[in-house]
Amino acid sequence: xxxxxxxxxxxxxxxxxxxxxxxxxxxxxxxxxxxxxxxxxxxxxxxxxxxxxxxxxxxxxxxxxxxxxxxxxxxxxxxxxxxxxxxxxxxxxxxxxxxxxxxxxxxxxxxxxxxxxxxxxxxxxxxxxxxxxxxxxxxxxxxxxxxxxxxxxxxxxxxxxxxxxxxxxxxxxxxxxxxxxxxxxxxxxxxxxxxxxxxxxxxxxxxxxxxxxxxxxxxxxxxxxxxxxxxxxxxxxxxxxxxxxxxxxxxxxxxxxxxxxxxxxxxxxxxxxxxxxxxxxxxxxxxxxxxxxxxxxxxxxxxxxxxxxxxxxxxxxxxxxxxxxxxxxxxxxxxxxxxxxxxxxxxxxxxxxxxxxxxxxxxxxxxxxxxxxxxxxxxxxxxxxxxxxxxxxxxxxxxxxxxxxxxxxxxxxxxxxxxxxxxxxxxxxxxxxxxxxxxxxxxxxxxxxxxxxxxxxxxxxxxxxxxxxxxxxxxxxxxxxxxxxxxxxxxxxxxxxxxxxxxxxxxxxxxxxxxxxxxxxxxxxxxxxxxxxxxxxxxxxxxxxxxxxxxxxxxxxxxxxxxxxxxxxxxxxxxxxxxxxxxxxxxxxxxxxxxxxxxxxxxxxxxxxxxxxxxxxxxxxxxxxxxxxxxxxxxxxxxxxxxxxxxxxxxxxxxxxxxxxxxxxxxxxxxxxxxxxxxxxxxxxxxxxxxxxxxxxxxxxxxxxxxxxxxxxxxxxxxxxxxxxxxx
Amino acid sequence: xxxxxxxxxxxxxxxxxxxxxxxxxxxxxxxxxxxxxxxxxxxxxxxxxxxxxxxxxxxxxxxxxxxxxxxxxxxxxxxxxxxxxxxxxxxxxxxxxxxxxxxxxxxxxxxxxxxxxxxxxxxxxxxxxxxxxxxxxxxxxxxxxxxxxxxxxxxxx
Ligand code: SF4
Ligand code: SF4
Ligand code: FES
Numbered sequence: 061x062x063x064x065x066x067x068x069x070x071x072x073x074x075x076x077x078x079x080x081x082x083x084x085x086x087x088x089x090x091x092x093x094x095x096x097x098x099x100x101x102x103x104x105x106x107x108x109x110x111x112x113x114x115x116x117x118x119x120x121x122x123x124x125x126x127x128x129x130x131x132x133x134x135x136x137x138x139x140x141x142x143x144x145x146x147x148x149x150x151x152x153x154x155x156x157x158x159x160x161x162x163x164x165x166x167x168x169x170x171x172x173x174x175x176x177x178x179x180x181x182x183x184x185x186x187x188x189x190x191x192x193x194x195x196x197x198x199x200x201x202x203x204x205x206x207x208x209x210x211x212x213x214x215x216x217x218x219x220x221x222x223x224x225x226x227x228x229x230x231x232x233x234x235x236x237x238x239x240x241x242x243x244x245x246x247x248x249x250x251x252x253x254x255x256x257x258x259x260x261x262x263x264x265x266x267x268x269x270x271x272x273x274x275x276x277x278x279x280x281x282x283x284x285x286x287x288x289x290x291x292x293x294x295x296x297x298x299x300x301x302x303x304x305x306x307x308x309x310x311x312x313x314x315x316x317x318x319x320x321x322x323x324x325x326x327x328x329x330x331x332x333x334x335x336x337x338x339x340x341x342x343x344x345x346x347x348x349x350x351x352x353x354x355x356x357x358x359x360x361x362x363x364x365x366x367x368x369x370x371x372x373x374x375x376x377x378x379x380x381x382x383x384x385x386x387x388x389x390x391x392x393x394x395x396x397x398x399x400x401x402x403x404x405x406x407x408x409x410x411x412x413x414x415x416x417x418x419x420x421x422x423x424x425x426x427x428x429x430x431x432x433x434x435x436x437x438x439x440x441x442x443x444x445x446x447x448x449x450x451x452x453x454x455x456x457x458x459x460x461x462x463x464x465x466x467x468x469x470x471x472x473x474x475x476x477x478x479x480x481x482x483x484x485x486x487x488x489x490x491x492x493x494x495x496x497x498x499x500x501x502x503x504x505x506x507x508x509x510x511x512x513x514x515x516x517x518x519x520x521x522x523x524x525x526x527x528x529x530x531x532x533x534x535x536x537x538x539x540x541x542x543x544x545x546x547x548x549x550x551x552x553x554x555x556x557x558x559x560x561x562x563x564x565x566x567x568x569x570x571x572x573x574x575x576x577x578x579x580x581x582x583x584x585x586x587x588x589x590x591x592x593x594x595x596x597x598x599x600x601x602x603x604x605x606x607x608x609x610x611x612x613x614x615x616x617x618x619x620x621x622x623x624x625x626x627x628x629x630x631x632x633x634x635x636x637x638x639x640x641x642x643x644x645x646x647x648x649x650x651x652x653x654x655x656x657x658x659x660x661x662x663x664x665x666x667x668x669x670x671x672x673x674x675x676x677x678x679x680x681x682x683x684x685x686x687x688x689x690x691x692x693x694x695x696x697x698x699x700x701x702x703x704x705x706x707x708x709x710x711x712x713x714x715x716x717x718x719x720x721x722x723x724x725x726x727x728x729x730x731x732x733x734x735x736x737x738x739x740x741x742x743x744x745x746x747x748x749x750x751x752x753x754x755x756x757x758x759x760x761x762x763x764x765x766x767x768x769x770x771x772x773x774x775x776x777x778x779x780x781x782x783x784x785x786x787x788x
Numbered sequence: 789x790x791x792x793x794x795x796x797x798x799x800x801x802x803x804x805x806x807x808x809x810x811x812x813x814x815x816x817x818x819x820x821x822x823x824x825x826x827x828x829x830x831x832x833x834x835x836x837x838x839x840x841x842x843x844x845x846x847x848x849x850x851x852x853x854x855x856x857x858x859x860x861x862x863x864x865x866x867x868x869x870x871x872x873x874x875x876x877x878x879x880x881x882x883x884x885x886x887x888x889x890x891x892x893x894x895x896x897x898x899x900x901x902x903x904x905x906x907x908x909x910x911x912x913x914x915x916x917x918x919x920x921x922x923x924x925x926x927x928x929x930x931x932x933x934x935x936x937x938x939x940x941x942x943x944x945x
Contacts, residue, residue: 231843236850239908247846248828 064130079110079121079132090134091143091172093265094217095122098321099226105217107172109142110134118142143176151181153188153240154266155212160198162275163267169215188212188240203233204252206272206330207260209244214268216242220260227323228256229465229487244268255458258329262312273330274310286726287314289713290328291387291612291706295437295459296715297324301332301707306727308332308707318438319719325458334705335730339689341702342731352700357732357742364699365746367682368404371654377405381644381653384411384622385660386611388703389711389723391759392736393613393620394628394766395751396659399740401627403749407638408653411622414610414666415577416642419585421626422618430585432615433717434604435568441466443602445564447475449588450499451572452482457608457716460570473560477502479574490557494547500580501543503587505554506561508535508544510594515562517596531590561595566602576607577668609716612706616714619769629767641667645676655682659736660703664692686739703736704729710756711737712778720770722778789830794822798837811838812848816855827858853907861896861903863941866920869906872913877930881917882906884931888938901942 063072066083073082078101083090093105103123110121113131118138133139150169158164190211192201203209221244224233232252236243246252252260261271283302290297290311297320302310311329315322334340344360345352355363371379382400384393393411400409412418419430440446440463453461461484468474468487476488485491494502510516511532516523523531534540544554561567569588578584588605589598597603609615621628625637639647641663647653656677667673677683678696685697688705707726714720729735734742737756744751753759757775764770790798797818801811815834819826826849835845849855856864865885869878882904886892889902896903912918915927926937 231841234843234847236847238851241908247842 062126062128062130064126064128064132066132067135073126075126077126079112079119079124079126079130080108082126083110083121083132083134088134090121091176092122093168093172093215094219096219096222096263098323099219099222102218102222105215106146107143109139109146111136111139140176143172144178147173147177148182150215151177152183153212154215155187155189157198157213161210161213161267162270163213163264165280167267168265190243202251202272203246204257206258206326207252208270208272208275210268210270211243211245212268213266214242214244215266217265218244219263219265220244220269223259223263224252224254224256226469227462227465228254228259229468230254230256232257233260255325255327255454256323256462258326259313259323271310271330278304278309283309285312286707286724288706288723288726289612289715289721290324291713291723292325292328292331293457294386294609294611294614294716295319295457296612296713296719296721297328297459298721299324299328301726303707303726306730307336308726318436319715319717319721320459321462323459323462327458332707334689335707337689340705340730341688341690341694341700341733343702344732345700347698352697357734360699360701361742361746364682364684364701365743368655368743369747371681372404375652375654378408378638379652379654380404380406381408381639381647381656382406382410383413383641383644383656383658383661383663384409384617386411386609386614386617388617388660388736389613389709389756390616390620390714390720390763391711391756392659392740393617393622394759394763395737395740395744395753397621397628399744399751400657403744403747407624407633407636408644408647409622409638410624410641410644411617411661413641413661413663414668416668417577417579417581418640418642419576419581419607421623422630423632430582430607431618432609433606435602435606435717437463437717439602440464440568440570441470443467443472443566443568445473445475445560445567447477447561447567447569448482448484449477449569449571450574450578450584451478451570451608452484453570453572454483456572456610457570460608460716464570473564475557475560477557490553490560492549492553492557494549497579498543498547499575499578499584500587501540502547502549502554503584503591504535504540505544505547505549506558507531507587507590507594508540509554509558510562510591512536513558515558516594520596520598521593522598523593561591564595566600567592567595567597568603569605571605571607573608573610576609612715613713615716615718616712616720619714619767620763621767627766628763629769631768645673648676648679651679654680655684656680657684657686658693658697659686659740662687662691662693664696686736688733701739702731702733703739704733708733709735709737711735712756712760720773720778722775789823790819790833791822794818795833795837798834802838808838808840809844809848812840812845813852816849816852820855825856825858825860853905856903859896862901863921864903864905866905866907866910868908868910868912868916868918868920870909870913872909873917876916878917881919881929881931881934884934885938888934902938 061072062075066086066088069086071082071086080090090108093107094102101123103120108121109118111133112119190199192199199210199212201209221233221235224230236245260269283304285300285302287300290299298314298316299311300314301308311332313322313324343354344357346355384396397409400406422431446464446467473489474487475490476485477492479496575584592598624640625633644653663673683697684699685694686701686703687694688703694700706723708729710725711723712720741751760775764773798815801814805811819830831845832842835842867882885904889897891897891904893904893906910920917929918927
């Protein structure tokens with residue numbers, strides 16, 4: 061530990077801390093431009109100069125490490141002058157076109173000049189201009205589908221290029237020329253088009269890189285920022301919605317270091333069009349004479365509930381079924397299953413409409429094999445080896461992908477095995493391509509190599525010698541050997557794969573959609589567990605097998621009991637379980653299920669056999685679809701109820717690592733749509749049940765009481781503190 | 789566009805430096821010697837030979853005004869317009885050259901003989917103002933000297 065004094069205040073910090081960090085701890089602000097705590101420090105802009113006693117020249121706070129007895133001043137006349145000087149230099153060529161600059165109001169240059177700059181300009185000469193096309197407005201240049209560049213405003217901090225290189229591992233943005241002519245640019249005709257490009261608009265301290273979709277639409281101070289969670293994938297990045305009235309203008313990161321480290325993917329950042337889309341469902345629709353036509357809410361609710369009651373009365377509760385969704389909140393899903401279990405009286409509940417191969421349901425002890433992630437997102441970057449199996453990580457889980465790239469930067473080995481090459485393969489020490497559906501044969505080959513060459517960790521694995529012998533027999537059988545030939549992976553490749561695995565100090569395995577929906581999913585997962593055990597990693601922090609779910613609330617949907625055989629919190633159903641989605645379809649075809657209520661799912665687009673689903677669902681007496689847009693499934697429904705989007709409701713999502721995070725409402729449900737939970741309450745009440753919840757908070761409270769895994773969570777502080785809301 | 793020998797030499801450079809990026813400059817010198825200028829395809833080729841990304845090569849090359857781009861005239865006149873040269877009249881010399889060659893900075897004469905550039909410090913402050921034409925430095929310049937130099941170059945064509 062090191063003791064130092066900054067502006068007369070003493071502080072003790074760890075060795076290796078920079079002056080900037082130490083000052084931050086004391087609440088002393090030191091202005092910076094080129095510093096970003098996720099990037100390598102370059103000490104280039106000199107904005108952070110401070111005075112250090114006994115050192116004649118001012119030092120950069122961002123890169124100077126503290127030493128014992130150091131006396132630092134951040135408020136001396138010299139420092140004040142230096143800041144003025146640096147800002148004056150930056151303004152020499154800066155166009156000061158704040159009135160027409162999209163960054164105005166949230167520009168770091170504007171703010172720092174306001175705070176530390178000079179009130180006079182001594183500059184009379186002409187300014188440097190980067191004229192890209194004499195006809196272009198303000199010298200703007202589109203350098204990619206999302207990004208507009210205005211080089212006149214650039215202050216050469218290079219944070220954009222460093223982000224693209226270091227964090228995203230891409231090289232589609234670069235620094236050209238030098239000195240006052242330095243220019244941030246793409247290669248001619250190669251636009252910046254990586255899935256993380258939007259981050260540069262947030263990282264750029266000035267209006268040099270701005271977002272195509274946001275710019276010139278509104279001034280930022282006319283918008284309001286609502287903290288919430290990204291609905292686009294299971295990673296659950298923390299975001300802010302910037303809205304005015306009932307419209308989203310943009311989405312930015314609301315940094316959460318446990319999840320996103322302050323970055324978003326472009327899908328999450330720019331893909332919010334659906335919220336204000338003109339095709340949003342605005343009113344309930346009922347099919348009459350083969351045509352969907354608008355109907356008032358009360359009439360629709362009456363129609364639905366009387367149909368449900370009629371069917372229940374005639375053929376029993378089990379002739380109804382409910383399909384929830386990993387895209388709606390825990391509260392909505394919880395109410396949905398409660399509606400089916402207590403109002404309708406059936407366990408025919410599921411949400412897994414995208415696969416015929418379902419994993420066994422977990423039990424209350426949630427460290428079940430078939431349950432989501434064993435590790436946290438943050439642990440990924442700490443693992444010495446990461447094996448990505450059956451997953452296009454960049455597409456499926458963009459932010460987790462960044463953690464893998466981070467691990468790689470820290471020197472970890474990356475192994476990738478997929479049926480087709482993915483973009484992550486460029487970082488893979490070993491990138492294997494196996495023939496689709498030969499995962500088990502490939503893994504048997506890997507296990508066999510470990511066992512036959514005695515490279516397993518006997519002591520740590522906890523396997524008895526007879527267990528090892530059983531395993532050996534299985535993976536070394538002539539069938540297994542023959543099967544290995546079909547994988548398309550040669551013996552040499554297996555050897556080097558195994559070599560990396562047995563050497564690693566920790567192993568994190570990430571499995572994607574290809575594994576989860578695999579016909580042999582259970583077998584594959586078991587083999588991976590064997591692999592982790594054989595290498596002696598089963599009880600280690602930075603090791604484990606992780607299944608990466610698809611949707612923003614896939615985990616929560618499981619947690620809330622949208623399963624035919626589990627209540628919320630994976631409590632086993634005492635009697636006969638209900639039907640899963642595959643069996644529901646069979647039952648529809650046998651005439652046993654007559655009505656289906658689908659909330660937020662779109663089986664016609666998601667199920668592997670579209671025609672089968674389409675013809676099956678077409679046989680229902682009542683197909684009720686509740687969604688925000690006319691989905692493929694909605695098109696064949698007889699009743700459609702307009703739900704609210706993620707921006708229009710409160711609630712919680714549980715992300716892929718089991719973190720329960722709160723969504724906040726940016727504006728009321730558009731037109732005549734309603735939040736899913738509210739619709740369920742209306743239906744339940746019309747059927748004579750109480751369902752009196754004032755807000756999603758009430759529902760969440762009930763959920764924490766019912767579900768052992770959510771117990772003790774507090775709505776008010778959810779997602780605010782680090783530990784809060786993390787299951788496991 | 790590169791000869792097989794040059795390609796071989798460039799890929800050999802790969803192993804000569806602990807940091808592979810360091811091979812860009814020597815490789816570009818070879819390009820200069822052999823082709824006299826660079827273009828997109830050449831940069832791509834060099835990147836491929838060195839196992840670097842095109843971006844890395846393009847960034848480095850753009851840092852040095854020394855490497856002429858395709859389309860540059862036979863004589864590339866680079867006038868230093870940095871501090872020392874500026875103080876000693878470089879600005880006037882640039883406009884004199886513009887007048888004389890009837891082109892603006894950054895342009896090439898229609899006959900493809902001269903290209904005029906204003907560049908940053910060429911490390912010859914002691915003999916300012918100065919300019920560089922292809923590989924040769926011309927120092928302590930004034931208008932008369934410039935007339936002479938341009939005439940000589942025109943003669944040589
Ligand atoms: S474009 Fe922005 S982030 Fe990039 S160097 Fe310029 S000021 Fe910095
Ligand atoms: S990674 Fe997923 S959660 Fe994060 S911004 Fe992208 S889509 Fe949203
Ligand atoms: S922030 Fe310290 S030099 Fe830029």
